[in-house]
Amino acid sequence: MSDFIERSDRPSAPRATRSDSRVPPHNLDAEASLLGAMLLNDEPVGLAIEQQLVAEDFYKPAHGHVFAAIRSLSSAAEAIDAVTVADELRRNNLLDELGGLNFLLELQNATPSISSAGRYIRIVRDTSILRRLIRGASDIADIGYSAPADIKIAIDKAEQIVFDIGDEQISDSLQKLHDLTGSVAQILEDRFDAKAEITGVRTGYAKLDKLLSGLQPGTLNIVGARPAVGKSAFALGMAVSGARATNRPVLFFSLEMSATELTQRILSAEAQVDSDRMRTGRLQDADWTKITNAINRLEIPLYIDDTAQITVMQIRQKLRRVNVSDSPPAMVVID
Structure with missing residues (x-):
């Protein structure tokens, strides 16, 4: 008792x-x-x-x-x-x-x-x-x-x-199949009217988008591979593409790399400038022009957080803030 x-x-x-x-x-x-x-x-x-x-x-x-x-x-x-x-x-x-x-x-x-x-x-x-x-x-x-x-x-x-x-609040997640089919029917009707091949958030990778029809709302997508094969770069590319395609907030939480390093990677990919030259500072005049143009193109709602030991609660708090100050996020990436 x-x-x-x-x-x-x-x-x-x-x-x-x-x-x-x-x-x-x-x-x-x-x-x-x-x-x-x-x-x-x-x-x-x-x-x-x-x-x-x-x-x-x-x-x-x-x-x-x-x-x-x-x-x-x-x-x-x-x-x-x-x-x-x-x-x-x-x-x-x-x-x-x-x-x-x-x-x-x-x-x-x-x-x-x-x-x-x-x-x-x-x-x-x-x-x-x-x-x-x-x-x-x-x-x-x-x-x-x-x-x-x-x-x-x-x-x-x-x-x-x-x-x-x-x-402390919990929601009743039990739903009758009949109610769910009605919701799904409306989704199917909207997709039919849109006549679009990609119904979710574009990742920027054509073959992946074709396979998944974009990242669908409410789904959890896990990227797995051996160390140092480009998982972070792959996820970063998806984040940039998602923010650009939807013009809605995309949050990228990095538990390993700093925000500066991530931004440098984004700039390198967007400007098509060799990352080694950016890292060492041995940039050419043409590189500066590309970087300037890339910076102008990167006015997108992509948020980067490099808190190393961030908790799930803190992530939820940051999502709430962005939802209030900007708009509902289109994608959340945790690397």
Whole structure:
């Protein structure tokens, strides 16, 4: 029964603040109705666990304790009803404090509809998120009032607070085949009307584009080969081509080479100037003309990040920033 004792690491929102007397968002009726549905049927229990609902999502502490008891019984594969939950609460010295068995029976009897449990969960989760946003805003204000020496670190902390709240959300990825076929039919119709051989993002490599019809949205493409055979150059060429063809942001994350080295490679390929001459500086007059023209042609939305130990979370944050400041990225390359 350890699940009942352990609480989520997610910080709970305060009930009120000294500077603001407003009551945080909550819906006690939805909380009570959800708990009552769980006491009557196992399906709402499984649905709440699948949606990653935790005790801290409940505004009323008593409701949080009841949910924790239900979740503990579910983890132990034990029956869940008013009597078994009451026993679990009694073992943790909470039953009398909550009002005894009658409190659970009131929850059970006050449930309007078990079939609406999914809606109750969304209400409880949404109001919990709003309370965490309020707390996050307070934390961000504290960062600002502290007058930090490093503004960049302060902004990063503030962004992390908001993103941590957003990252807790999960989406229902289950879809009926009938709904999917309707979406696919629309895609096929659009492709038919476009009359284009390349339906995805062009890579710049004709044979590959013909084989894949371009890089399709939502796909993961892995380039594999032995060391030092040109994988990075190949990926870099795709990034440049994708940004140029779509005029949408393409993000290139390099965990090995610096942004300067990558830019030099791009310039060398675009200007058709020998990379050794660029590396040594032994450029000819004609090379300078080619490089200048190449620079003008490379006014494309290609973003390069050379953070060596970048994390998935950081990549997601950078994608969000580009999505807001520019437009949705057409391609992301990680080398």
